[in-house]
Amino acid sequence: MALVVTNRITRRKEPFTPLVPGQVRMYVCGPTVYDNPHLGHAKTYVQFDVIVRYLRYAGYRVRYVQNITDVGHLLDSGEDRILKKAGALSLEPMEVVETYTRSYFEAMDALGVARPDISPRASGHVPEQIAMTQELIERGHAYVTDSGDVYFDVTSFSEYGKLSGRVLDDLQSERDIAGSGKRHPGDFALWRHAEPEHLMQWNSPWGYGFPGWHIECSAMAKKYLGETFDIHGGGLENQFPHNECEIAQSEALHEAPFANYWLLTGSLTINGEKMSKSLGNFVTVRDALREYRPEALRAFILSSHYTSQVDYSEAALKSAQAGWERLMGGVQLARYALRSAPDGSAGLDFLPTIEAYRTRFVEAMDDDFNAPQALAALHEFTREVNTLLNSGQAVGKDVLNAIESLYADLGGGVLGIVPEAGESAGVDADLQDALIHLLIELRKEARAAKEYARSDMIRNRLAEIGVALEDRPDGTIYKIQ
Numbered sequence: 001m002a003l004v005v006t007n008r009i010t011r012r013k014e015p016f017t018p019l020v021p022g023q024v025r026m027y028v029c030g031p032t033v034y035d036n037p038h039l040g041h042a043k044t045y046v047q048f049d050v051i052v053r054y055l056r057y058a059g060y061r062v063r064y065v066q067n068i069t070d071v072g073h074l075l076d077s078g079e080d081r082i083l084k085k086a087g088a089l090s091l092e093p094m095e096v097v098e099t100y101t102r103s104y105f106e107a108m109d110a111l112g113v114a115r116p117d118i119s120p121r122a123s124g125h126v127p128e129q130i131a132m133t134q135e136l137i138e139r140g141h142a143y144v145t146d147s148g149d150v151y152f153d154v155t156s157f158s159e160y161g162k163l164s165g166r167v168l169d170d171l172q173s174e175r176d177i178a179g180s181g182k183r184h185p186g187d188f189a190l191w192r193h194a195e196p197e198h199l200m201q202w203n204s205p206w207g208y209g210f211p212g213w214h215i216e217c218s219a220m221a222k223k224y225l226g227e228t229f230d231i232h233g234g235g236l237e238n239q240f241p242h243n244e245c246e247i248a249q250s251e252a253l254h255e256a257p258f259a260n261y262w263l264l265t266g267s268l269t270i271n272g273e274k275m276s277k278s279l280g281n282f283v284t285v286r287d288a289l290r291e292y293r294p295e296a297l298r299a300f301i302l303s304s305h306y307t308s309q310v311d312y313s314e315a316a317l318k319s320a321q322a323g324w325e326r327l328m329g330g331v332q333l334a335r336y337a338l339r340s341a342p343d344g345s346a347g348l349d350f351l352p353t354i355e356a357y358r359t360r361f362v363e364a365m366d367d368d369f370n371a372p373q374a375l376a377a378l379h380e381f382t383r384e385v386n387t388l389l390n391s392g393q394a395v396g397k398d399v400l401n402a403i404e405s406l407y408a409d410l411g412g413g414v415l416g417i418v419p420e421a422g423e424s425a426g427v428d429a430d431l432q433d434a435l436i437h438l439l440i441e442l443r444k445e446a447r448a449a450k451e452y453a454r455s456d457m458i459r460n461r462l463a464e465i466g467v468a469l470e471d472r473p474d475g476t477i478y479k480i481q
């Protein structure tokens with residue numbers, strides 16, 4: 001089966017056909033860097049990370065561009081988010097930008113989110129934004145007001161609203177634009193004039209000012225991906241006005257589609273409300289990582305489809321962590337068995353099972369990146385692995401290597417929830433894992449010989465040092481407390 005994706009702009013599931021065979025050019029709207037990232041950001045960027053990882057697994061060469069918004073993203077009050085923060089902390093705006101850009105990448109690195117290939121900053125691309133604004137004026141799609149603002153004329157682009165389904169008549173009323181210089185209430189700023197005391201301003205053909213938020217994505221996507229590219233991603237909450245305005249600017253100018261596929265992620269909610277800075281109901285990534293493994297956070301995010309909302313609760317995260325530990329129980333058991341397994345092909349009749357699960361995983365991901373189903377396939381596979389390795393049947397290196405490859409390619413490479421051997425718990429993890437499994441084996445032998453005092457002693461002494469054993473129908477797993 002070939003890859004199909006939900007294209008928000010056509011509102012259909014469609015076969016994915018990139019412009020250049022074998023290559024994917026992809027742009028995702030990045031963060032505005034004025035505070036620490038929270039789990040809402042984690043949801044968006046983990047989900048696009050898995051999409052990129054899967055495209056690469058499927059053999060595509062991907063160029064992934066994700067911008068850093070460090071100028072022009074205004075609050076409803078008209079204040080610049082970054083300038084407001086800089087004022088509150090008595091910092092230079094660029095100190096705020098540096099602080100929170102680092103914080104963003106540190107959080108994403110900790111979550112195992114692969115860095116984009118290009119992370120362009122809006123403030124580093126002002127000439128490109130001015131040039132695009134200038135061309136829009138020349139082509140009759142934008143106009144300059146008496147005060148030196150430049151607005152996009154929404155009536156000049158007949159398809160305005162095609163992504164979000166909004167129509168111009170729904171937009172603000174005429175009275176909202178009194179004194180703004182706007183010709184139509186839906187017109188949006190490409191450039192804003194700056195008062196002399198405004199920090200972060202640049203010279204332009206229209207005097208000193210700064211770019212609007214939307215134009216940065218159009219200008220930077222064009223620079224690094226071309227006038228038309230394959231995938232534009234972002235959070236669904238930004239489809240209007242932000243993404244709609246990007247489309248209007250780019251398509252009005254180039255008279256060609258901006259992005260062929262629009263993939264938008266549902267938001268992360270907490271008690272049914274969107275998690276956001278402005279609502280004050282957020283949990284930062286850093287705080288969440290004090291309580292939970294990064295892989296468990298990813299598993300929680302991936303337990304719902306990228307287009308869906310996911311509701312955060314401690315219970316949901318605990319359950320994701322427990323599920324991830326069960327998965328790792330299978331991974332560790334296979335890695336342990338591999339150390340002492342005989343060479344050769346004993347247990348070869350398990351190979352078709354491995355291939356069947358790989359196929360199921362790929363089919364799930366080909367169906368609009370259905371990570372929850374792919375994750376479910378990995379869990380079922382783990383049950384089969386546990387049953388096989390606890391059955392007493394001889395299993396040779398060929399089969400164990402194939403099991404390890406599946407975990408490494410799909411659980412590690414695509415979903416990013418299976419650490420490489422040796423990475424699972426820091427230094428000497430392999431050795432620790434092998435020792436615990438040795439004790440589990442000794443305990444099993446003691447129980448088989450009805451030496452219960454000895455088997456209890458092993459269990460209790462392990463518990464004292466923080467290693468809890470859990471006997472399950474398909475074998476014993478351990479958890480480090």
Ligand SMILES: [Zn+2]
Pocket residue numbers: 028029030217242246
């Ligand atoms: Zn954007």
